[in-house]
Amino acid sequence: MQVENSSQPFFITREELQEWNQRPHKHNFFELVYIEKGSGRQCINHSTISYQQENIFLLPPYDCHSFEITAPTTFIFIRFNGLFFKKDSMQMMDYTEWFQNLHYILSSYNRQPGDIIHSASDKSMLAHLIRGIYDEYTNKREHSDSIIRGHMFALLNILRRNFEQTFKNDHPATDKQISDILQYIQFNLFDNEKLRIEALANEFHLSATYVSEYFKKKTGETLKEYVLKSKVNVAQSRLRHSDQSAKEIAYELGFTDASHMAKVIKKYDTAGESCGTTLNA
Secondary structure, three states: EEEEOOOOOOOEEEEEEEEOOOOOEOOOOOEEEEEEEEEEEEEEOOOEEEEOOOEEEEEOOOEEEEOOOOOOOEEEEEEEEEHHOOOOOOOOOOOHHHHHHHHHHHHOOOOOOOOOOOOOOHHHHHHHHHHHHHHHHOOOOOOOOHHHHHHHHHHHHHHHHHHHHHHHHHHOOHHHHHHHHHHHHHHOOOOOOHOOHHHHHHHHHOOOOOHHHHHHHHOOOOHHHHHHHHHHHHHHHHHHHHOOOOHHHHHHOOOOOOHHHHHHHHHHHHHEEEEOOOOOO
């Protein structure tokens, strides 16, 4: 399987194709695909589904993908990685920490073919942002880099909102609160202070003495287990998809050291566990 690599933190192209000549391949960056016009089929991880005008796909690193073109198709491809979200040359905004937290959500959402946006208003906003990014990238006007980065910040937050909605749909609960707690944990995995019992109790207006009991009752597992499994998934994703060392990843995730992280990974990986929780009534 060919793996396409890119040293550029950000790259965008617009391609009008009648035939997809590339073999199924993987790459080491995120790729957002916007179908400006045309139709055909998208293949990701050996599953296929039809695509049409205005569909939007997100291809995480190392997912196998290709397209089968039925009607001539105009694609806009946006490729990016974490380096793009560091502070720009104008010293305007540094989105590093934000993207670090978002990376797990982008890497871990349901990796099946198909349009990732189900809200008409969100799709309209994304199409506008994508065209704006392409215009700024191709015309290279003053402050274009900062404007593109701001557009990407908005774009990825819209994706995050849709992924979170999908998460809620896939994890139905008898009350909304437990679903919100699970989302809160996923987005704050790098901040141990926000994962403390007291912080969760304050955030969700629960008694500190009741948080653990409530979580176990609703999810069937302890809060500690859920957090550790989630961190294991992040660690495994980072070890495969980034150039960070095990020591750096362990530090960011709050493990004692790389050896401690490796032991926790082995424990849950051996059991074949994942951080997906089945919610109980």
